């Protein structure tokens with residue numbers, strides 16, 4: 305192995321960093337803290353808080369007093385109401401870019417729009433979004449879901465999960481506009497997602513093996529893995545260095561000179577560093593490590609420019 309090239313945009317995003325530090329601060333000050341669902345979709349982070357004694361539950365009504373933390377993916381208004389009814393202290397770690405979608409959905413619903421939301425119906429973020437206007441939001445997971453709709457009202461909008469695939473959303477958007485010309489499109493995919501997908505699209509075709517560090521539960525890590533698998537014959541999603549299979553590097557008919565590396569928006573830096581260390585151990589000679597030149601301010605910029 306001669307080189308490891310790290311994608312221009314990779315790893316932990318502003319919303320995830322913020323949720324982790326809010327949880328750290330809260331749990332240092334308060335010993336009775338429970339996280340509602342997973343604070344972020346990364347097994348190492350979930351395990352870290354669990355091992356530090358922070359509680360976790362999927363059922364808000366099961367929390368008996370103390371503080372509840374709402375995760376980066378947000379929750380529906382009903383969850384906040386139930387927490388209030390139980391007199392829980394609520395720390396809201398919802399990513400500001402998820403809150404932005406909540407506001408868009410509410411504004412559209414209040415203005416009489418029917419909303420098609422492109423996303424995974426079972427994802428925590430989608431469940432939270434639907435909760436803002438359950439009677440006015442329909443989740444679309446694919447073009448075939450659009451096919452099943454015969455007609456829509458005049459006021460109709462299309463939105464997307466923050467971590468949706470850019471190319472997939474483009475296809476859905478084009479199809480929706482063709483079938484329902486009145487549709488108004490709000491591209492709510494966040495900048496962290498857009499930039500990580502663009503960076504991996506650029507890198508994956510030019511490497512021998514592409515590694516994406518992220519948990520199987522992470523929607524955006526899965527999306528990065530899917531994109532890289534379509535562009536690079538040997539592309540793998542790994543939760544940590546432990547999941548690197550030495551056999552990937554042993555096939556003499558397919559020598560590995562260049563490894564590409566990326567990571568989902570919920571993957572902490574220490575997991576990426578662990579992967580780099582392990583890759584270095586495989587190599588008999590020094591490996592050149594190429595990092596992107598500068599870190600982007602993508603999310604901060606997106607928030608500043610937001611009109612919601």
Ligand code: SF4
Nearest residue numbers: 317319399466494569
């Ligand atoms: S992926 Fe985007 S929406 Fe999700 S937490 Fe990160 S910045 Fe926020």
